[in-house]
Amino acid sequence: MFVLIVGGGKVGLNTARQLLQLGHEIALVEQRKTRYDLIADLLGEDALVFGDGTEIWVLEKAGIGRADLVVAVTGDDEDNIIISQVATLKFGVPKVVARVNNPFNQPTFDLLGVENTVCATTAMLNLIMHELPTHKFVHLLSLKREQVELVELEVGENSPFAHTYVQDIALPEGVVLAAIVRAGHALVARGSTEILPGDYVLCLLPPGAERDLIQVFLPEEEPERVQLESELDTSEG
Amino acid sequence: MHVLIVGCGRVGSGLARDLVAQGFEASILDESPEAFHLLGDDFPGDFVVGRALDWAVLREAGIERADAFVACTDGDNTNIVIAQIAQKKYGIRCVVARVYDPLRAELFAQVGINTVCPTRDVRVSLFDAVRACQVPLPDQEG
Numbered sequence: 001m002f003v004l005i006v007g008g009g010k011v012g013l014n015t016a017r018q019l020l021q022l023g024h025e026i027a028l029v030e031q032r033k034t035r036y037d038l039i040a041d042l043l044g045e046d047a048l049v050f051g052d053g054t055e056i057w058v059l060e061k062a063g064i065g066r067a068d069l070v071v072a073v074t075g076d077d078e079d080n081i082i083i084s085q086v087a088t089l090k091f092g093v094p095k096v097v098a099r100v101n102n103p104f105n106q107p108t109f110d111l112l113g114v115e116n117t118v119c120a121t122t123a124m125l126n127l128i129m130h131e132l133p134t135h136k137f138v139h140l141l142s143l144k145r146e147q148v149e150l151v152e153l154e155v156g157e158n159s160p161f162a163h164t165y166v167q168d169i170a171l172p173e174g175v176v177l178a179a180i181v182r183a184g185h186a187l188v189a190r191g192s193t194e195i196l197p198g199d200y201v202l203c204l205l206p207p208g209a210e211r212d213l214i215q216v217f218l219p220e221e222e223p224e225r226v227q228l229e230s231e232l233d234t235s236e237g
Numbered sequence: 238m239h240v241l242i243v244g245c246g247r248v249g250s251g252l253a254r255d256l257v258a259q260g261f262e263a264s265i266l267d268e269s270p271e272a273f274h275l276l277g278d279d280f281p282g283d284f285v286v287g288r289a290l291d292w293a294v295l296r297e298a299g300i301e302r303a304d305a306f307v308a309c310t311d312g313d314n315t316n317i318v319i320a321q322i323a324q325k326k327y328g329i330r331c332v333v334a335r336v337y338d339p340l341r342a343e344l345f346a347q348v349g350i351n352t353v354c355p356t357r358d359v360r361v362s363l364f365d366a367v368r369a370c371q372v373p374l375p376d377q378e379g
Contacts, residue, residue, distance in 0.1 A: 054341075055338065056340040056341065056344070078290065078314040078315045078317075079314050082314040089344065089347075089348055104290075104291060105290055
């Protein structure tokens with residue numbers, strides 16, 4: 001596979017090295033001269049292009065026309081959005097992955113059709129939330145293109161579903177109760193499985209069903225994670 | 238008629254004053270509080286300081302009541318991105334973005350953003366200025 005990486009910071013450089021090790025062909029675009037020289041020492045100059053990766057001619061020089069995948073990982077969110085849009089709109093690149101530097105910009109990536117995004121800050125925040133015992137609702141994974149999310153909920157003593165069988169729970173539209181984590185081990189959720197206080201329930205759900213699910217599972221509280229999300233969600237709704 | 242201008246440089250500030258002089262209502266947004274000085278002391282519109290990519294800042298600057306939106310920061314990519322936010326998120330029909338790079342200006346014009354490309358316009362003006370001198374072409378000489 002030929003992968004074009006735009007941005008030779010830590011993320012871009014390590015992505016390039018990893019892909020080379022796996023036997024893929026890469027090109028890497030970097031516009032800072034000192035950084036370019038450093039990468040040239042490590043990877044050689046063959047796969048390197050010096051220039052502004054948001055310029056169409058620079059992308060052409062790097063071979064975007066035949067790229068199977070473009071990875072936009074500069075430190076600038078505007079630039080990553082434009083690289084993604086140029087790759088898709090002008091060159092019909094089949095797959096694009098973009099880095100979100102500031103989680104506040106996530107809604108803009110979503111709005112402008114940049115589907116495959118990775119935000120280190122959000123990922124780390126989710127992991128931290130997962131480790132904090134006080135958070136009863138944790139967002140584990142989002143697959144944007146596939147339109148599915150994986151979340152974890154803690155079943156408290158007061159939860160309406162403590163001591164209930166999976167088959168008796170009226171889940172919101174589209175939500176699948178996939179597994180139950182009990183004492184550190186995951187059990188596949190079957191209709192006849194009884195949910196106990198202290199269990200963690202893993203659910204698959206379509207984007208947007210989060211609130212409905214929380215209302216069903218944790219009606220008595222509005223967890224921290226949700227407040228965080230609404231801060232990040234800069235839409236007026 | 239309310240116009241929101243993002244980018245209070247020489248162009249943005251001058252445009253804001255022109256619009257106000259013509260009876261428009263204008264507000265202007267810039268990252269730098271210093272930029273305000275370019276507007277002059279008597280500018281009647283709002284001046285908001287903040288990052289243009291932040292939707293909350295755009296709302297503070299009045300994007301929800303804007304009839305027109307002009308993106309003229311010094312960054313082409315910022316202008317293209319915020320023009321799309323104005324169009325797609327806030328449904329503003331009159332959205333104009335300054336894009337210096339002719340290639341990006343053309344590409345994003347094709348997908349429905351009204352781009353103004355100073356580089357291309359100046360090239361045309363300079364060409365016309367040379368032609369206006371009526372310097373003869375080589376085969377017309379002599």
